[in-house]
Amino acid sequence: MSEYLVQFNNISKFFGKVIALKDVTMKLKKGEIMCLLGDNGAGKSTLIKTLAGVHKPDEGEIIFEDQKIVFDSPRDALDIGIGTVYQDLALVSLMSVTRNFFMGREPQKGLPFFKTFDIDRANTIAAERMGQIGIDVRDPSQAVGTMSGGERQCLAISRAIYFGAKVLVLDEPTSALGVHQASMVLKYIVKAASQGLAVILITHNVHHAYPVGNSFTVLNRGKSMGTFQKKDISREKLLSMMAGGEELDKLEVELKEMDRIENN
Amino acid sequence: MSVKSESIQSKKGSVQDERLKKISPFRVLLNRPELGALGGSILVFIFFGIVAGDTGMFSAYGTLNFLDVSANLGIIAIAAAMLMIGGEFDLSIGSMIGFAGICIAIPAIYWGWPLWTSIIFAFAMAVLIGYFNGIMVVKTGLPSFIVTLAMLFILRGATLAITRLITGRTQVPGLRVLIEDDPIAWLFATDTFQWLFTWLGSMKLIALRTDGTPLATGIPPSVIWFIALTLFATWILMKTRYGNWIFASGGDKVGATNVGVPVGRVKISLFIGTAVASTIFACIQVLDAGSADTMRGTLKELEAIAAAVVGGCLLTGGYGSAIGAALGAIIFGTVSMGIFYTDVDTDWFKVFLGGMMLIAVVFNNYIRKKVTETK
Numbered sequence: 155m156s157e158y159l160v161q162f163n164n165i166s167k168f169f170g171k172v173i174a175l176k177d178v179t180m181k182l183k184k185g186e187i188m189c190l191l192g193d194n195g196a197g198k199s200t201l202i203k204t205l206a207g208v209h210k211p212d213e214g215e216i217i218f219e220d221q222k223i224v225f226d227s228p229r230d231a232l233d234i235g236i237g238t239v240y241q242d243l244a245l246v247s248l249m250s251v252t253r254n255f256f257m258g259r260e261p262q263k264g265l266p267f268f269k270t271f272d273i274d275r276a277n278t279i280a281a282e283r284m285g286q287i288g289i290d291v292r293d294p295s296q297a298v299g300t301m302s303g304g305e306r307q308c309l310a311i312s313r314a315i316y317f318g319a320k321v322l323v324l325d326e327p328t329s330a331l332g333v334h335q336a337s338m339v340l341k342y343i344v345k346a347a348s349q350g351l352a353v354i355l356i357t358h359n360v361h362h363a364y365p366v367g368n369s370f371t372v373l374n375r376g377k378s379m380g381t382f383q384k385k386d387i388s389r390e391k392l393l394s395m396m397a398g399g400e401e402l403d404k405l406e407v408e409l410k411e412m413d414r415i416e417n418n
Numbered sequence: 419m420s421v422k423s424e425s426i427q428s429k430k431g432s433v434q435d436e437r438l439k440k441i442s443p444f445r446v447l448l449n450r451p452e453l454g455a456l457g458g459s460i461l462v463f464i465f466f467g468i469v470a471g472d473t474g475m476f477s478a479y480g481t482l483n484f485l486d487v488s489a490n491l492g493i494i495a496i497a498a499a500m501l502m503i504g505g506e507f508d509l510s511i512g513s514m515i516g517f518a519g520i521c522i523a524i525p526a527i528y529w530g531w532p533l534w535t536s537i538i539f540a541f542a543m544a545v546l547i548g549y550f551n552g553i554m555v556v557k558t559g560l561p562s563f564i565v566t567l568a569m570l571f572i573l574r575g576a577t578l579a580i581t582r583l584i585t586g587r588t589q590v591p592g593l594r595v596l597i598e599d600d601p602i603a604w605l606f607a608t609d610t611f612q613w614l615f616t617w618l619g620s621m622k623l624i625a626l627r628t629d630g631t632p633l634a635t636g637i638p639p640s641v642i643w644f645i646a647l648t649l650f651a652t653w654i655l656m657k658t659r660y661g662n663w664i665f666a667s668g669g670d671k672v673g674a675t676n677v678g679v680p681v682g683r684v685k686i687s688l689f690i691g692t693a694v695a696s697t698i699f700a701c702i703q704v705l706d707a708g709s710a711d712t713m714r715g716t717l718k719e720l721e722a723i724a725a726a727v728v729g730g731c732l733l734t735g736g737y738g739s740a741i742g743a744a745l746g747a748i749i750f751g752t753v754s755m756g757i758f759y760t761d762v763d764t765d766w767f768k769v770f771l772g773g774m775m776l777i778a779v780v781f782n783n784y785i786r787k788k789v790t791e792t793k
Contacts, residue, residue, distance in 0.1 A: 229678060244676040246669030248737045248786070249662075257666050258678035260659040270657045313677075 156220055159184050159352045160236070160321050166213035167200055174200040177214075178378045180371055182321065182352040187343065188381070189363035190356045191396050192373035198325075198356050201373065205323050205354065206238035207231030218321075237319025241326050243310040247299035251291050254298050255280040255313050283312050287342050304335030308342050315346060322346060322353045328362045340366050360396065364389045372396055451730030452742030454781045458728065458774065459745045462752050470759035478615070478624040479634040480759075482641075488751025489644035490699060492744050494718060495725035496644075496651045497695030499743035501688040502726050503655070505668030505735030506555060506562035508692040510547075511722055513573035515715025518544060518700035520581050523590035523710035533593070534602035540697050547573070548693030552686030562689075570719070578712045594708035606643075606701040609636025640702050644744070647695070651740035664688065668735025724771060725750055728778040732786060749774065 158181045167175040175197050182188055192198045203209045205216075207225030216223045218234055225231045231238070245254050256276050262269040277294045284291045289305050298306060307327050314322060324343065328336040344366050347353050357363050363370065370387065372379040372395045379395055394402065466475060474480050494511050501508055521540035525531040531539070551569055555562045581588055597603045612635055618624045619632030626632055655661040666674035667681045675681050696715070704710050727733065728749060729742025750771060757764050 228676065232678070240676060242670075242673060244670070244673030246666055246673060246736055248669050248732075249665055253662055253665065257662065257674065260662050262659055269659070271659050271662055273657070 157183055158217075159219065161217040162205065162214070163217065164214040165201070165204060165211045165216075167204055167209055168212050173376055175204070175211075176377050178371075178373070178376075179214075180354070180378075180381065182354065184350050184352055185347050186368045187347045187353040187355055187366055189367035189370045190354055190373060191358065191360065191363060191370060191392065193358060193396055195375070196373040197376040198358075198373060200376075202238065202240075202323060202325050202356060205231070205236060207236070232317070235318055235320035236323060237314030237317065237321070238323040239307075239310045239314055239325065239327065241329070243306055245298050245306055245310060248297055250295045251284070251298055251301070251309065252276045252280040252294045255283070255294075255309065255316070259317060279316070283316055284309065287312055287345070302335060303331050304338045307331070307335075307339045311339075311342060311346065315351065320351060322351055323356070324353065325356050326358075327355070328357065328359060336362055358396070360389055360393045364392065451737055451739045451782070451785075452745055453730070453785070454778055455729040455742045455745035455749065458778070459749050459752070462749050462756075466752065466756040466759070470756060473759040474625075475756055475759040477634075478618070478632075480755075482634050482638060484752045484755035485641050485748075486638045486751075487755050488748040489638070489640035490702065491718075491721055491725055491751055492644040492747035493640065493647055493699050493702075494692070494695050494722040495729070495743040495747040496647050496740050497688075497692040498719070498722040499726035499729060499731050499738055499740055500651055500655070500664060501692050502723070502731040502733070503668050503735060503738045504664045504685055504688045505671065506685055506688065507566060507723065508551065508689060509563065509566040509719050510551065510569035510573055511692055511696050511719035512715040512717055513570045513577065513719075514544065514547060514693050514696035515700045515703075515718055516577045516712055517547075517573045518697040519704045519710035519714050520577055520590060520712065522701065522704055523593060524581065524584055526596055527590055527592050528584055533596040533600045537602050537606075537701060540700065541694060544693040544697040545690050548690030549686060551693070552689035555689070556682040556685055574712075574716075581710075581712050588712045589709055590711075591709035593704060593710070597705055603705055606639050606698070607705040609638055610642055612636040638706075643698060643702065644747075647698075648740055648744040655740055660684070665736055668737075670736070721750065721771075724775045727775055727782070730778075730782055730785075732782065733779075737786065746778075 160182050162178065162180045165175055165178045166173070178197075178201060180188060180190075190198060190201065200209065204211050207228045207230050210225065216225070218236075223230075223234060228238075244257075246257070249257070252273065253276075261272045261275055261279075263272040263275075264270050281291055281294045284294075287308055289308055291301075298309070301309065311322065311324065311327070322343075327339050327343070331339065340362060343353055343355065355363060355367065364384075367384060369381055369383050370392055371381045372392065374396075382392075470476075475484070494515075498508060498511060518540045521543050522533075522536045525536035525539055526533050547569070551562070551566055554560070554565045558565075578588065581590065597607050615624065615632045615634055615636050619626050619630075624632050624634060655664060663674070663679045663681075663684045666677075666679045667684045671681055696718075699718070700710075700715065703714060725746035726738065726743045727746070729739065729744070729746035731738030731743065753770055754767055757767055757770075
């Protein structure tokens, strides 16, 4: 048994002539939060969809609990325990908290052909689960539209965990949130990891990623620029890697040069 | 009062939460989609109670009359409402009614089929056409408005062309004699509770004909179907997994797919539902009139959608109720019949229908904002 829960080895994905991902490798242990950082167009979305089973990688392998895995559909990824929370959260704002929590996997009771949606049990579980993360849903039959952005994010994460996710893939969970809401979500992510889940946190916000991450993988133009443990890298270094720091350094030198010439 | 409600809550074992505001029953009602239709139907009954209370509109005969009209509309409005909650439209309902009518009449009259086989044939055609509508919408991703608009023309045209080709005319009469002793037709053609009406008549509680039989002979089949379908649809929407999938498919197609809801299958089944409801409508009307008419059901799709909208369905899907659509149908049915009992010219009915719909849409839009606003 290797120390890693899940390994993505040398993943590549091509769309026709476009190389969307090239040789990306990521390894996660239980309880680890890996932050996947990258600017727009770095290939984050393609990577998420590959992890979630939407795309099949053209090269490379996915190893989950020491077994090589091939996903034919998002359902396969879900079934083995890779739970993906997309940016749109897959929540319906006009539906109740409970109906959203159990959407697609409603508990049933009763005789065959007369099975009913066990809404009482669903209400209890939903309220309990939300309570555990410190969100008191005042009433589980209230519409999700009445919840704050952070609460919705937590609901979506909580749902993924309840339905058996061992690896959580979170797509920009804090991008649309204010400071307070974002810290609520980040706190919950840390708590989930401390209970033994492996978390892949996709973001372009280093300030949100750095405090919670154990390791950082930087993606640039479809290639991984390496994975760094927190002790080996500073926030500033990460930021400059993401933003194409070398280019900015070059720009600075050029500006100084222009300055010098003008002054002479 | 507050003490009482607290004790009820703790009995249920739910966690008491100081942030849980005591909600008045009125607020709870305000969060239900059928509120507007409920208020509307109460207003309509008060209005006709005052204006036409002594004209016989609310006698047994008069009541069954407007209930029959409401029920016929209700049968298709409920199916249309479920489809709308699922996020789609069906504009081919009216044409499907006409088509189903000749599917019953032509085999029975011209090909010598027993009536019950032609009824089954009509339902089989409905399932096929509903399936086709659904698969077209799901596979192509085209708006259902366009796909079913095309089907509206195709079915109406086919109905007319086939009927004229086979019969040389546009009506197929002569069905009435076939109803008796048929093993299925009674489902769509029998007045129920006749004993009750006979008894009421003998007690002189309801109006009688000159020969002593009651004027109202029983509950028409449309009303029984209407009540049964309302209950069935409400049970599905509120109490089953499939019901949750309908709301989810209409509320957010992509999100629902991502969490494993079979959105395509849900939508296809709802299209089959509207086509089958149209066929039930057609069976009742054709057997009641004893003839099929190629123009039967014209514009019924719009009335069904109007009733669903008045009943609280959102045009964007994901919200609505079957009871609301049923109440919407009752409002339209009551007004369309009740207007005969008043001094108002019946030409004004359509003005009322449109006005009612506008008010309902504005009202429902306001309610939706209320429901989803962050508190």
